Amino acid sequence: MLREKTLAVIGSGMMGGALACGLTQAGAMLPENITLFDTDQEKASQLAAKVGAGARVSDSVTNAVAGVDLILLAVKPAVVSQVLNSLTQTIQPNQLVLSIAAGIRLDTMEMHVAAGVPIVRAMPNTPCLVGEGATAVCLGTNATQDHLKIALSLFSAVGLTVEVTERLMDAVTGVSGSGPAYVYLMIEALTDGGVKAGLTRATARALAAQTVMGSAKMVLETGEHPMQLKDNVTTPGGTTIAGVAALERGGFRIAVIDAVEAAAKRAGELS
Ligand SMILES: NC(=O)C1=CN([C@@H]2O[C@H](COP(=O)(O)OP(=O)(O)OC[C@H]3O[C@@H](n4cnc5c(N)ncnc54)[C@H](OP(=O)(O)O)[C@@H]3O)[C@@H](O)[C@H]2O)C=CC1
Ligand SMILES: O=C(O)[C@@H]1CCC=N1
Known part of the structure; x- marks a missing residue:
């Protein structure tokens, strides 16, 4: 199921890199189905080389997310709202947004996307790079059980995954995120x-x-x-x-x- 999906990873830092590389190393996703974007294009290109042959680098965040199935927000918490604001017209309800930003609540993110766009909030950790991650996920207002299945299959491909209520996400961050x-x-x-x-x-x-x-x-x-x-x-x-x-x-x-x-x-x- 996941192998046919296309994924845009926004932010090519430590955690975006750990997930993109972990997913392709696990064989859960194909490099050619992954598009990377970072404000520093060189950083995204260096990551693409590690993700595998065929991984794409986009020249704009809008181009990166347009038409993909999954959008992974792997930017620092302080820029999540700004990134979503710049994509309000682009992200459609048939796409799924996955945010791994510490502390940024679902209701905050939902204010910056169009009506009906599903969001899953997740807290993974860097051992996802070697398939031994620990991730907790929780669902936004528009996320269905099918979206949960997709999120669980993505994070479970790189480690253990649990579902929690959102009020426990900060606790998860303290235990397994950090x-x-x-x-x-x-x-x-x-x-x-x-x-x-x-x-x-x-x-x-x-x-x-x-x-x-x-x-x-x-x-x-x-x-x-x-x-x-x-x-x-x-x-x-x-x-x-x-x-x-x-x-x-x-x-x-x-x-x-x-x-x-x-x-x-x-x-x-x-x-
Ligand atoms: N590191 C970890 O162990 C974990 C991190 N997280 C979460 O993951 C997110 C990323 O953390 P981490 O990978 O450590 O941070 P990094 O700083 O390593 O990565 C973020 C990347 O995004 C880039 N960036 C900044 N603004 C934009 C933008 N507008 N569009 C695209 N890219 C942008 C940054 O560039 P620049 O450096 O120039 O700002 C940087 O390359 C955070 O929200 C964090 O809370 C969650 C779980 C674990
Ligand atoms: O230090 C941080 O803020 C991020 C979130 C969890 C791990 N690293």
């Missing part, structure tokens, strides 16, 4: 710890990243509570409990909770 950054800090810190303990940086980084990936897979695949999985690692009187105690002394858990809360609050401010 979450990869917290995990990278953890990987970097684990790596530094390994280097401090005598490992080469390359070895420490590989071990740290694989440990994060393996631990995440254990949570997803065993269905066990993370606390149980943690207990399974902590041999009585052993090494792990010494490390866990050090993390608790450093306020690790509350620091992560505060990070999610701060990011969610910031998403709310962007609206």
